[in-house]
Amino acid sequence: MKIALPFLLIFSAIVMCSCKVKSENDNANNIKNDESVSETINAKILENPILTDYKLYISQLDSTNIKTVTIGAKRYKEIFIRQSYSTCDSAFDIFNKYYERMEDLLNQAYADDSTNFDAFAIEQANPLPQTLKNYRKILLNNGFDIDTEEGITYIKQDRNFIAKYFYNIISPTMKAYQIQLNIENAEGFVRDASIVISPAKLIDRLIWYDKFIYENPEFQYRNECNQSKKKYLSILFYGVDNTPLNSSDNPTKVSDYFEKAYQYLISKYPGARITALLKPYYDALEKNQTDISKNLVLKYTNEGIIDNQTEQ
Numbered sequence: 001m002k003i004a005l006p007f008l009l010i011f012s013a014i015v016m017c018s019c020k021v022k023s024e025n026d027n028a029n030n031i032k033n034d035e036s037v038s039e040t041i042n043a044k045i046l047e048n049p050i051l052t053d054y055k056l057y058i059s060q061l062d063s064t065n066i067k068t069v070t071i072g073a074k075r076y077k078e079i080f081i082r083q084s085y086s087t088c089d090s091a092f093d094i095f096n097k098y099y100e101r102m103e104d105l106l107n108q109a110y111a112d113d114s115t116n117f118d119a120f121a122i123e124q125a126n127p128l129p130q131t132l133k134n135y136r137k138i139l140l141n142n143g144f145d146i147d148t149e150e151g152i153t154y155i156k157q158d159r160n161f162i163a164k165y166f167y168n169i170i171s172p173t174m175k176a177y178q179i180q181l182n183i184e185n186a187e188g189f190v191r192d193a194s195i196v197i198s199p200a201k202l203i204d205r206l207i208w209y210d211k212f213i214y215e216n217p218e219f220q221y222r223n224e225c226n227q228s229k230k231k232y233l234s235i236l237f238y239g240v241d242n243t244p245l246n247s248s249d250n251p252t253k254v255s256d257y258f259e260k261a262y263q264y265l266i267s268k269y270p271g272a273r274i275t276a277l278l279k280p281y282y283d284a285l286e287k288n289q290t291d292i293s294k295n296l297v298l299k300y301t302n303e304g305i306i307d308n309q310t311e312q
Contacts, residue, residue, distance in 0.1 A: 048087060054079055055094050066142045069102055073143075073165035085171035089220060092170050099143065099157065106144060106155045120146045120153040150192050159185045173216050177225070180208060194242035195235070199261035203268070206232040210274050234306040236261060236278060237297055245285075252288050277305065 057075060061068040076095055080088045110117070119128055120136075128136070136146055143161030146153055159182040167175050184205065188196045195202065209229035213222060239245030239258060247253045254262070262282040269275050277300070284292040300306045 048090070050079060050083065051087065051090055051094070054091050058094055058098050061098065063098075063102060063105055066102065066106065066138065066144070069099060069142045069144075069161075072098055073161070077165060077169065080169055085174075088169050089171050089174045092166055092174065093220060095166075103144065103155065103157055106139075110155055117146075117153050121148045121151055157185065173219060177212070177219070177221060180205075180212075190240055190243075192242065193240055195240060195257065199257055200264050202232060202235070203261055203265045206236070206274055207265075207269055207272055210272065214273075230305070230307060233274070233277070237281065237300070237306050238309050254282070254285050 054076070058072050061072055072095055076091060080091050083091075117132070119126065119132055139145055139155065140158060143158055144155050145158040147156045148154075159178070162178050163182060167178065170178070187201065190196065197205075206229060209225055209232065213219075213225050213229060216222070219225065236258065237245070239255070243257055244255055245258050247255045262278065265272075265275055266279060266282075281293055281296045284290075284296065297306070297309070301308050
């Protein structure tokens, strides 16, 4: 495979910017903070010169060089290893915004480049050319990797990078959240319009977010957590294109996937808040009580508990 000159130039500097394929599992990691959380973090930065200095340092990094992600992470470890958890978490937010921005930059140049990256989509059947192996190695060394959605490759975060540089410094609460994101990032969620995790894992994720939000009401990424919870909960009311809520053989029955999900929820978490929301809906579906099921969907949608079906 011939590697185009534009790719070699970009590869040497590793500069890139975002037209990436958006998969469902990326969405849990890329929702912006709500205004109140941003204001709180900004206030902490203004009050703390260490945070102010780190924010300035990050803002001056060369965003056309992927290696600055590692430089920023190493600088974080140097500065915040002995700071309070509150300060460390606020500093992590500064880094994380740069990390997300770099992901967008990388993907734009990846999409614009004339190189044929199809080899990444079929690498299990055909070995990668050495040039692409080297390219991927640089990505992995600096917090990113290649993924595929509907046959199209794109760059995503490799959150093992966060584990390496931040887990031993951030607060236990922030670490718990980052571990959860890492798990979800590795397992995926929806690929090619099909749910790729087991019914039990879907329920466990939903219960995890519900419990985490309840126990950490002031967490700085609470809006992201609420959005993830809402996404997983909404799926249990609507399904997705290739993993539908209703059986293809009998549209009046719940599909096997969601039957297992509901049964697992009710048996493992009988007293959970999520179970109290979902059990009446499941009962209505099982009894083919269409009016009741539709009214529950309308009620939960109006209350903002689940997304509107048209947004799925």
